[in-house]
Amino acid sequence: MKLKVCVFFIIVFLSCKKEASTSSSLLNHIPQNASILIKINDYDLFISDLKNNAFIKEYQQTPHYSESFKYLKLLSYIKPGKESIISFIEVGKGKLDYLFKTKSSSTLLNLKDIKNKTVEELTYENYSFTKATIEDQLAYIYKDTEYTFISSSQLLIENLIRTKELPDTDLKLKKLYDSSGKSNSAVLFFNTKYCKELTSSLKETNHFDLSEFSDWISLDAIVKQNEFKLTGISICNEGSHSKFASLFSNVSPVLNKTQFYAPINAQYIISYTFKNFENYYKNQQKYLEALPKKDTTFQAVQELGIIGVSNEKVVLIQTFDATHLVDILNQNSNETINYQGNEILKLIDVNFLAPFKAILPNFKTNYATIVEEVIIFSENLAPLQNTISNYKNEATFNKSEIYSSAKTSIADESNILFISSPEGIANFREHELKEDISKQIGALDFSNQIVIGQLVSDKGFFHSSIILKKITEKTESNLTAPLYTVQLDHNIATEPQFVKNYLTKKKEIIVQDVKNILYLISTEGKVVWKKQLEGKIKGEIIQVDLYKNGRLQFAFTTDNQFLIIDRNGTIVKPFNLTFDSAELNSLSVFDYDNNRNYRFIITDKSKISMFDNSGKLVEGFKFKDTGKTITKAPKHFRFNKKDYITFPEEDGTLRILNRVGTDRIIVKEKIDFSDNEIYNYKNNFTLTDTKGILYQVNEKGAIEKSNLKLTKDHGFDATTNTLAVMNENTLMLKGKKIELELGLYAKPKIFYNNDKLYVSVTDLQNQKIYLFDSNLNPIQNFPVFGNSSIDLEDMDNDKKLEFVAKDQENSIIVYRIN
Structure with a gap:
């Protein structure tokens, strides 16, 4: 019983909007090749159940329902007082007609009350029946001494009139029918031998055939507001x-x-x-x-x-x-x-x-x-x-x-x-x-x-x-579960990161392996494309909108190249720039006024080059090469409506420039920079040295120091109001500390998603990823397995967070926090 079987059943069952069925004698005159019979014990209750089921109401608004079942229109006007039965029979190829049967009564159907109709009396073998057209849908009505028959097929009515000697009802059907209960509003019977048409919605490559499941299926319909249940028995021939x-x-x-x-x-x-x-x-x-x-x-x-x-x-x-x-x-x-x-x-x-x-x-x-x-x-x-x-x-x-x-x-x-x-x-x-x-x-x-x-x-x-x-039950929140893993062709060289798919507005993953192959991986975990590059990407890939039309590109540097590629992995000309040196830092991208007039900053040893959206050098940028190697890519900060470009140099100088590349602030003290970035923390240029001292430099160049007593290999991350520090196995955040198990920890990373702050660290030695909230409370189910720092986003816009990390040496893993 595969997925295709179950969903197919549901679609078929929901399609039957207002059908009916009856007691044993009602089976007389029902064609033996009927694929579905529906016995309706209480017509009004059945219709009420269907009207109140949320999913069926939604389904009835679709083109599929109106196109496939509008021929049942007349049945919406009937008011049977007794049990009823409706059968579906394949009369013409690819079309199911219905035959409805119930006890005749004065209240069953009054055609005079129906607007937008035409009525015509027909005769067949000296018996009269009615042809009614209601809203372009044909129905044929025939009454004998006891029962009323309504059908979408004139042939079925004529066959009924012509049949003088009734064939025996299938014994299995009769047994199922007689044993069916009356507590539920309807019971469905499937003669699977004739159910081929029910699979007509499936692709030809799908070979499912209901007749191969059993011979007869009898199911009670239990229809509630949030549940449509069909339960009963299936029978195979002895x-x-x-x-x-x-x-x-x-x-x-x-x-x-x-x-x-x-x-x-x-x-x-x-x-x-x-x-x-x-x-x-x-x-x-x-x-x-x-x-x-x-x-x-x-x-x-x-x-x-x-x-x-x-x-x-x-x-x-x-x-x-x-x-x-x-x-x-x-x-x-x-x-x-x-x-x-x-x-x-x-x-x-x-x-x-x-x-x-x-x-x-x-x-x-x-x-x-x-x-x-x-x-x-x-x-x-x-x-x-x-x-x-x-x-x-x-x-x-x-x-x-x-x-x-x-x-x-x-x-x-x-x-x-x-x-x-x-x-x-x-x-x-x-x-x-x-x-x-x-x-x-x-x-x-x-x-x-x-x-x-x-x-x-x-x-x-x-x-x-x-x-x-x-879905009526909710699970406990923050249950972290692996979503999928993706294996690359070779070992991973860069930390995987999320990037935005501007078409779907969801996040995808981009990562590079040691053979310099760049991979774009879809939200669902499928490799979209692979692109061979000449070198390893330095730092993070930055998304830009060069043409200001919402179509995002990927910008980055390798050891000796500055590249921008589009979503298809194609080079965006002229951004295929090669430099003589093989010592470029990671790419810096500045958007001073948030108007997508980008400035791309390339640092090559002691040189800085600035390019605009057209790939041309910005002539107004006047930085002078001092011969001192720039050790990290420049960063842009704005304090009090003033722009600052800052970076460290190899001799311990902290450079702070203005937009045109000249010094805006002179920092006189030399700093033995740690391997961490420079951040804007509380409107100060904030960094640490190798002795674990925290430096905060204000706009006048004054320095405030705090000895945090950190080891040389400490890591830290900061936002404008939050500082996270990882020192050996101690994580510090907002004045709080937590001791983790001994290990080799990567730098902490701060994330702000869905109005909540998170901090993550990874123990690379024990392959454990930790995630904490703003009060250093661990998120449920952490730590989890992982081999790198993470990137954290709501990947598929469902208000649940996902994160990506290195899994094995050649694979990535994506987790979901439910």
Whole structure:
């Protein structure tokens, strides 16, 4: 029961707006090739339920609904007092017509009350019936001595009149119909043999066929404001092993546990369980029409789970004898990879899970790892690493608001459990539905909807349910979970950083490897492009809007080049400047008046060159080369409406210039600069020296010193009002201190997002990332695994923060703080 199956069911069920059904005698005259029958116990209640369901109301506003179901228009005027039945039959190719039947009554339908109509009386074999046109939609009405029939097809009415001897009702349908309850407003019956048309919305590449699932499906409709639930039973013909559900005949379910290992951000999970795997395997051999065979490798397996991670799959098997399987896997491995303390095996046999072919077709077992008693497989490395990382961070699917909302509607034990996140539904709509259908329902908001499917084997039938439900439960805040990892071709050379995609307004990631290849990675974790550069990028990449049209470019320097490239990775001419020296500092970009009249500052040893938006040297900039090497890129500050350009020189001089490049402030004292930047802290030029002394220089050049007693390798970051210092394993912020475990720490970084201040440090020795709030309270779930300083942003504009860091030597990792 795949994602495509469940979402497809929902779409079909929601499409049936105002349908009806009846008691056993109502089945008479119903065509035997009807694909769907809907028994409506209480028509008014059914219509009321549909009107009050939030999602159905939204769906009824889409072009898909109006185009596909406007032919049901007449049914909105009827008022049946008894049970009713509506059946859908494929009369013409690619079109489902309906036949509605209910007890005749004086209040059922009064055509005189309907405006914008035409009515015509027709005769067939001496029987009269009515042809009504309402708002360009045709309907045919026929009454016999007891019942009224309404149909969108004249042929169906004529067939009904012509049929003198009624065929026997399908015994399975009659049994299902007679045993169906009356407590809910409606019951749906699917004769899957004739349900081919129901899959017409799917792309041709999607080979799903409802007739392959079971023979009959009967489902009660339970419609609430925030939930649309269809629950009932599925039946396979006795002795038949050709239906998918038959795989679980005489297979008892066990507790589903996939949710305890799947990442919290999984797009979907599917859990298949077997208390007696041997019975399942016998059923599978018959289902595949294969020779009887006994399996000894997986006989202790009780669950196979499929997890959707970043549009890929990971598969887990749970067994009460993991040792046996682990021994087999170790013999089947020719390479091991260590990831966050977990050993990942690279497998020789890529068809290791072939004994599960019926529920897991075309899956290559390239990698495997062991987590407790569970073995997890993947085709590619990244989703498996993502799963490991989430599990280690205790960020698993069972803690998500999706699962919390779903678990109140499901049984604890089932042979099949399917749960899809809003992202999973959206991916289905994008990739599995035909393009025109996808556009027609494009306005539907799935952002707070989940789909649930469940099947439980019983004696001779299967309890079945499919649910579309609004997310109603909220998880604890600040639950940090890995979102995805991306592996590069070579080891990473620069710290990954977020950049803005001016098309989507979301953030993407840019990073360079040791072979000087630059990567742009999408919000979803896919490599957009790779560009070969001649050298390593110095410092951060800065985004600019050269043409003042909202289209952003990437500006940076390498050892000997100043480059600007556009979003497609193409050089923006003339910004492909090469310098004789190979000792450029990182690029400085000044936008003095926030009008995008940029000044690009290149420092080459002791020289400073300033370029404008056209790539020309700014003639008014008069800086004189003193022969002293500039050790860090210049920075721009504005105090009291005055502009300052400041940078350190190798002899300990702090230079503070004006816009034209001449000295604005003379700082007489020489400073043994630490390896930290110069900041504007409380409207002072603020820096530290190698002895741990904090210098604050005012606009008159006066110096105030504070001995913070820092080690030479301390790090610090500052905003105009906040100073963060990392000294050995002590983090200081706003006069507060916190002792971290001993390690080798990178410089702290201050972030301001969603009106909150955060400070982050990374222990490079122990590969731990820490994140604190403005009061040095640790953010929940930290520290997490990581190998570099982070960049922190709301990447996808959902009011939740994400951060990116180096993962392994050749991969990045993105986390989400929920």
